Each structure stands twice: as C-alpha cells, then as structure tokens.
Amino acid sequence: MLPPDNHVHSQFSWDTRSNGSMDLTCAKAVEIGLPAIAFTEHVDFTAWAHDDLPPGETSIVFRDRVLPLDVEAYQAELERCRDKYPELRILSGIETGEPHLFPGSVAAVLNSGAFERVLGSLHSVVHEGRMISPERVFGLNVMPTEDLMRRYFEGLVELIKGSDVFQVLAHCDFPRRYWPQSANAYDEKLFEEEYRSVFRALATSGRALEINTRSPLWSAELMRWWYEEGGEAVSFGSDAHVPYRVGAQFDLAVDVVEAAGFRPGRDRFDFWRR
Template sequence: MKFDLHTHHFRCGHADGNIRDYVEAALEAGLQVIGISDHTPYFGEKEDRAFPRIAMGKSELQHYVREVLDLKKEYEGRIDVLLGIESDFFPEHAETYRKFLADVPFDYIIGSVHSVGGVSIFNKNRWKGLSEQERIRVKEEYYRLIQDSARSGMFQILGHIDAMKGNFPAFSDIPADEIIDETLQTIAECGIAIEINTSGKTKLSGGWYPADAILERALHFGVDVTFGSDAHVPGRVGDERDEVARRLKDIGFREWVYFKGKDKKAVPL
C-alpha cells in the first residue's frame, strides 16, 4: 500500500496546480492512497483571507471540502482520495480552530507549528544576534508548542517536527536532547503519528524532516510514523517515498500508518 498524506494546491497561494492534478500525479506515481491536505484558513484572524500567500480564505474551506469529496467519488476504485487538512497550531486560537474543523468529515488533520513567538519558523533572520542560550530557549519553545499540539487532541498527525532547521541548518546543532525526548514521549502517549516529510530538500537544510537521530528516538519511544511529500507542485507527489521506507527499515521500523475516517491503518514497510 503506497500512500502520500501531505499535498497542497493553488488555494493556499504558494502551490501550483488543481487538486485533480495531484490525484493524477499520484496515479502516475503508483500510489493507492493520496491525501489532500492544504493549509487551513487563519481562523484566528478577522479577515476572510488574512495571508493570501500562506493559506486559503475561510470562505474557500467549503469549496475545498466539496471538491475533494467529489474527487473521492470520481476516482473510487482507481485510487483512494482522502480529505485531510494541515492546520496551524496557535494555543491562543486552538478552540476556534477546533470549532471550525469539528463538523468537517476529515480523514485526518495534520497539526503543524509554523510560528514561534509570532515569527515564522522558516525566517532565518530570527536567529541573528541571538546568544547560545537564547537559541536554546527558542528551540525549547518550539518543542513545547509541538507537545501542546499533541495534547490538544485535534490531530492525527504532527507535521515536520524539526522543520525549524529548514532555512537555518544550524538549528539541528542547538542542544535540546532532553526536550526532544520529552516531546516524543508525549506524542507516543497521545497516540499521534509523526510524518517523514521529504520537502526539506526544497529548503537550505536539504534532506527530510525529521532527522534520523529523531526517528531513532521516535522508534525507541514507540511513536507511529507516516509519509508525506508536502508537495506544492504535482511532480513531487510521492517524492522519495521508497527511499524513506528503506531508511525506516534500516532504523528498525516495521510498519507505518495512514488514516481514513480518523482511524489508524497500519501498513507493513
């Protein structure tokens, strides 16, 4: 069973292609399951579309859901099209997000921390002038937010849990073993999966999220893993999926999971 649970399309404002393009790309890549998971609107903002190049508008959500559900029916028997979404996690707006998402028949929701202290995790300028202790404090705050997202009960999957290294590769060298282990233990206790996300290759860090060292610790703590290309162009659907599967086997994983109707489905590697 080959799947990819993390894809985007034109509605978010920074991806190319229609949803159908991603479904067709999945068929071409030999997948049996394709998850559509565009960015949630900014539910905590007053405007319909507060950040046009980051996420869809609130008024677009119903059209997004309908389109995915229609394609699910159209492609039935050829490929399983899953309705997902990638939700930001802002503790101060968590209940607002929960309310907006509760009545939608999602197969799964990916929870991703994209902002720490009001600044994008991908903003490499945030690190300028910070002392080592200040860098440690930022990294710890990032992982505390990921822990809170796991405890929220809103998500089946947590997205790219070391993506803060994306445009600042030195992030990986900031000492934080204790809080990373604490975070992985929390994720395991909450029964949530983490994704191996191959979009890191599009950033300065290269490689995948998370790093092998984190995946080794995830195995130790019994964390479930899944796969997502985080494709923003159809050509990246399923990107490096087979390589990820081989690496997970080398680390010691024997299965990974996907979600349908929010039920966890285990698939042997």
C-alpha cells in the same frame, strides 16, 4: 509498495497560489503507484476568535497572504477527483496551524465539513509578543539558532499537550528547513533530548509522527528515537504544494523508517507501525 501520502496541498491551500492542482496531483499519485493520498489543506488564522487562547497580549504578524479554506469548493473538487480516480483512495483533511492556541477557530472549521485526516503543525514561535515564523526570526538574527530550535521544540510539547484535535504531528523540526547557511551545520544529535521530549509527549497521546520529505530527510537514528520513546505509528508526508512532488523521496523515507523498526500496517492504507 509505497505508503500513502498523508500530507499534500492543492489549489485550496493559501500558499500554493496557481501551482496547486488536486486533479493533477491525483494523476501523479496514480502514475507512481501510491495507494492513497490525503489533501490536508492549510488552516491558519490571522485573528483571535472568541474561544481561542492567545498567549498573553500576542499579535499575529506577517500573515497577509493567509486566506480561509473554501470548504464547500474543496469538498466538491474532492468528490470530482474521487469519481475520476477510483483506483486511488483520496482522503479529506486539513493541516491545523497552532491548534492549541486556536481551539475555537479550528473547531469552527472542523464543524463545517467532514475531514478524515487532521495534521497538527507549529508554524510560528512567540517572539517579543508576536507570533512569527521561525524563518523570519532567523532573518532578524536576534537569538542563537540553537536557542530558537529549543524554543520551537518547547512549543511543540505545548501543542501536543494542549490539543487533541489532530491525528498526526507534522514536520516536528520545521525551522530546520530554513536553517541559516551562515550557522553551523544542523546536528540532530545536539537536540536529541528535545526531540525525545516531543516524542514522549506524542507517544503518550497515542498519535502518529510524520516523516516529512519536504524537510531535510531524517536519519534512521532520529527515527529510532521515536521508536525508543514508545512511538507506535509513522505517517509519510511529502508536504507537496505542486503535483510533481507528491510521494517525493518516499523510497528513501521507507528505508529510514524500516531501519528504525517500523513496518507496513494492517493494510496498504494504514500508517506504518512498530
């Protein structure tokens, strides 16, 4: 049996454009036999609010397309899909970008509705006083790729220690998606201690780690590092932005997670656990 997909986006995430559909995504989830799905819509910010914690005089750049989540419309569509697909457990949720830097802004969103699944994500690094996506830093060619990855992992530890609003850490090697073809092949082993530092911090906090199947799929050895550092739970996330990708590669991800020592949880809706 496939696990729940705890990381899915619909038309209410700013980066799905016209391709996202909560209704069609639910239909696909039922078709492939998922027990549950969580619509964790993007919550990113383009300005610092009063209670946020910007690192120094840092500007937020290249976020012209980012829009706020329409919580009222989102929750109305969620209820409509719950009525239409009673065989599927449909969870509300958000994916919070840099919650340790935007605590006031995130709190305002969380207070605006009921969210059952909250993901924590790092989509940016600070470079020369600007918050900028790793993909753009790669494109600028201003530092070695390995240095950027290490800076990103350092930021993840800060995120984990600086925010307690999320339950699951999403795509913890996010820049790997955009690894330049001109660079040496990405080597998980090269960053073993950085991964382990992130995993130790997350395990100490008692939260779950996501295996993200939109990113390059992890090796069983990498997932075993999470187990060895005390990780208790694994969440599966397709990070789907279009309906056909919900649950993508979950059969392979299950093999990876099982090989690392994790098993299905207390029921079919639970995280997988050690």
